[in-house]
Amino acid sequence: MHDQKNGLLWAFCLCLGLFSKDTEIPVFTGALRLHMPAPLADQQILDAFRVNPDKTLTLKELSKFLGVAPDGRAFLRKRVRQLVHSGHLRSLPLKRFALAHLNEQYDGYVRRNPRGFGWFIADAPEIEDAFISPPAMAGLFDGDRIKAVVYQSPKGWDAQVHQVIERGRERITGTYLLRGKAHMVQPDPKIFDEPILITGKGIGKQKGLFPGVLVEVQMLSFPTDIAMASGEITGVLGVPGELSVEVQKSISASGVTYEFPPEVLEQAAKHEGAIPKKAKSGRKDLTTLPLCTIDGATAKDFDDAVYAKREGENIRVHVAIADVAHYVVESTSLDIHALDRSTSLYYPGHCIPMLPETLSNGMCSLKPNCERLCMVAEVVLGVGGAVKEAHFYEAVMRSHQRLTYTQVQAFFEHDAEAIATIDEDIRVSLVVLRDAAQRLRKVRKRRGTMDLDVPEPVIHLDEEGLPVAIHAHPRVEAHRVIEELMIMANEAVARFFTKKKRPAVYRIHEPPDAKKLETLFAFVRRLGANLGDVDVEDAKSTQTVLQKIASSMTNHPAKDTVLSLVLRAMMQARYSSDNRGHFGLASGAYLHFTSPIRRYPDLIVHRLLKKIFRGEVDEKDSAEALESLALHCSNQERRAVKCERDINDIYTVWYMQDKVGEVFSGRVVSVTDFGLFVRLSQHFVDGMVHLSTLGGGPIEKDEWGLGVHAPRSGFQIRVGDPVVVEVVNVDLVKKHIDFILREPKPTNRSTLPTPAEPWRSKAKKQPKLPGRSTGWSPLETEEEEVTPEKERPPRRKKKGKRKGNPRKKKKGKVSKSRRSTSKGSKRR
Template sequence: AIPPDKTGSAEPGQIVIAGILEQPTRHSQPVGEITRILGDDTQPGIETDIAINAHGLPHAWPKKLRAQVADIPSRVAAADKHGRIDLREVPLVTIDGADARDFDDAVYCERSESGWRLLVAIADVSHYVAKGTPLDAEARNRGTSVYFPTRVIPMLPEALSNGLCSLKPKVDRLCMVCEMRVSAQGKVAAARFYAALMRSAARLTYTEVAKILVEKETEIRTKYNELLPHLENLHDTFRALAKARARRGAIDFDMPDVRMEFDSNGRVAAIHEYRRNDAHRLIEECMIAANVQAAKFLREHKLPTLFRVHDQPDADRVDNLRLFLGTLGLKLARRETLEPKDFSAVLKQAAGRPDEALIETVTLRSMAQAVYQPKNIGHFGLALPAYAHFTSPIRRYPDLLVHRGICHALNGGSARNFAYGHKDMERLGQECSMKERRADEATREALDWLKCEFMQDKVGEAFDSIITGVTDFGLFVALKGMQIEGLVHVTSLGADYYRHDAASHRLIGERGGREYRLTDSLRVRVLRVGMEDRKIDFEPVEEAGGKRRSEGSRSGGLSKNAVSRQPGR
């Protein structure tokens, strides 16, 4: 309870932060006071403020750090350019999203006798963010940049993240380079790391590169005519690396992401799905190749570091997944130790099905969560013996630690005189993994708020959906093309009594025999949108004759041995 004299200037409908004055007892509620007003629940950006405060995300820069940032120059100092390989004449390019500001990585590729020479240049953040400084302390405190739909909480101040470290075009920048010799079969035959000086030749977007390489649009190819040979080489290298990835059996989840468009008032105007194009995949493969070499380099030099590890999936989860797939007529191999290629085979079976996205989602949820730790156990999903994060030091603290290890080795250092020991890395791995999860949860909650806000004025409207979960109390559905989820409560299914068949993921009407099954398409109407609990309720749409449209989408039979699994987000 908040006493009247402890509400300050807060008004009904506002989102506030309260502090506890008296703890609850067996006979009384807790007593609190309002300490801060975030704003009205309709205020643009309020979802981000709520998420930041709910998850304790650091977002204000400490005073000591601001003093250090004030001394950061706007240009690379002449003294910092010495002792580096000069790549300013090499036409490295950045390829990012249209709204990106922090450019971590640049790429260049040329043909060689046996394949290609691939350069992956990464911003040399460790040169500017030294261990023990206020910049380092706050970067560690944040752990990662957090990307909300309308705002970014950067790991590093903008003077670095969007300024001196960002690989902007036509300006000198310090970088760490992973130079690789890639064979025609997509194997990295040799690699080396070195400190360099670069000048990006162009800032390209994924859309532009796809138009250049895939759609072959004349106008944009003419605009970037001088870069075409290098971009074509990158595309060829990507295809070779992708084939090698497929031969390894790496699991390639290609689920659509959601994109929001905002109007001039900061309100969500549209929500739609989009998928990666070849430009996204090209950069992804180049970054994976460099990350693999970073892990290999640090292992060879026996330096403590953080590996990005992904364990084998839990046996119980695999059993549940196998039963789920069985209800859809799909098969997961039965062997004592499953390999990544077994899960890749499932995704191939699902390709092109109406329920493909749901199958990918449930398969992904059966996987272990990737984490950071100094003990290397390999990366199951990528089918790699060792993997580390090297390519995003502007926005991920583990990458900065990897850079420090590589620089230490390049300067002749060893494990004995390295600033970090194994126990340090254990602690840092736990911290970074936790902060990554915290960021994911915060952004997911902000997205859920915005989705509910978008649907508020659509009560009564009908949409096509797919059933993503079946329980005894109703159906979970996702609106097609928008990834907006909600519940069709069993009470809205009509006067019939519905029996939940967990084995076949069905609700079955006892009298009328009407069935609702997992992955069925269902036309639904928005019944209620709750901003407080961020939940949406739907009801089935009655068609002519009082029937409800529910269309099966499977290509196989139903297994009586399957267990119910609600794929929660």
């Protein structure tokens, strides 16, 4: 009877459209009851979490709290996922969910990992880098600016993406694909992990376009929930694996623009020719002052010139900087594109300038015997190196000679040929400049400045642009003289702004993180350094200890490793309108003033100085507006530095391609969970020795990362040890260089029986030595005498017939339980 009523009720409700055919038939118990899940509003779900904001819920717990029937959980699951995607809820391990605190959103940018996940780099330096899960990375490109909620999970800091503020790039590179009639480009996984649909006329007709080549794509639309990203091919780069193609790919992948629009080139071209008289009026004439430029041998943009003379015991130093602000007017197309780049990008044999070459290598370059507009910092130094006077003004100058670092260094070393090539008044100035730099260096050393002489690679090219040699960049006294003078000028200008209480864009370097410092000090102590007690919260004490570490590691085998660890422990220097000092230079106020041709923050400082000279106050120069500019410049600087490193790696790998099978000497510079990194002595090249190639049994890593050890063979190697390696593999696309260890060779000699113990067929276990209960350390190199175990007499053989192995069945014998089914039995 009930089944008949249910059938009639089902037909009646179906006619009224109350539910579909797939709806479960309700049970009729005398009254009309429909078990249909009522639609839940997002607000109801969020209210359930707001009852106890700190509590996490599973989907089952949430449905029970809301009174949702089991057949309605699918709908609830869908709504919860949408709330997670929108940033209102966050997903936690063990299938739990929690409320995302929307009032704790931070702005930052995305760094994508080729394996699908990403990192959120917040603009606020106090926020640690947060992990972005692969599902949350859907639709995000590397470099995108986003708003995200940062929260702490059991595994660390996680980020929940809430909103995309700005796309990080308009052009990308990728591999051209043809899927049926659809034209697609697969980007580099470091940029984006989904194919991009190619649209537009004339697809596939470009010269050199065929499946598998690298192309550059101009983005037309970005991915949404219902549509994939689209773009059009703007250029064909070439076949992967070629040097020029890989370099161009790296530049495009970084988002750096290397072409100037026509209107920008037109504005720059207007400033060619002689300087008009109107531009010189009101400026100080320094054309007779014997200023000179000192730069690298291949430099073309000379943005600073120096001169010094003695005045009794004092020294008067002139630092003249190209007046770029005179030519790059605010809010023009030239200025907008300069701000977009924010910095020039340098790689072997090439430069992508911040300004068009007609300015950077023309009117803004302090070429010899050419009149140029400049900004001058005139500083008087006392006997002890203290700044007694500082004046800043606009001027007209003429460089009397263009010198190189090599030429000046040879002059300092009394080389006769170098002396003959330098004018007499310039020679006198160089001697005084050297004295001034020595005074400044003593002052900075007393106040705790860190002088880390970290080696950097220099790649030499042949006429065809191919690498022919790589070595460490020599840091000679000529470099140090110019460095000291530029730091002096930058600090003097920063103090001028603080004295005037006017906003500026400072170069700040905050104290390092206490946890990183403790890890660094523990590592150095394991190497044998005696640091004593260090208060990591005291900046002065920390600076003293770090400088002590740097100076004590001058001749240590692990010098490069320690210096790189010191750099990693440091905070990254950045630009800000808030003067927080410079920890590395131990300076209370520091900014960039000396390179406006290649750094936009320097250009901002020049403009602000000019406004102070004229007594102007501009509302656009508020601290908030300058902070926004500083943040942009910091991000662009990081992008350029990363691109320069990637291109250097490409040149390095290309250089090693024809050296597969060759053997080189080197030193271990670092130890990771998967291998040893070795730096070659003959070439400034790093490669990896994978732990799986060491042999000698299982490999254990020291807990401090000092070395590795094979317990069975006794083989051990640590940071700083000399080794001999063979190049076995070079991958240009992945930028990997693989070595195998030739010397010292891992051996199994300790596992072989010795003549004194002929009965022992297995390796004798080494007894635990005192002090090694916490794990092996490569520093314990002293051989300790190990007493052999007490010899045991051989076991006597028992008399009688030896029983066979019970597991081995005799031929023809079958157990009773298997006789009826066994194929081996003759009796069935």
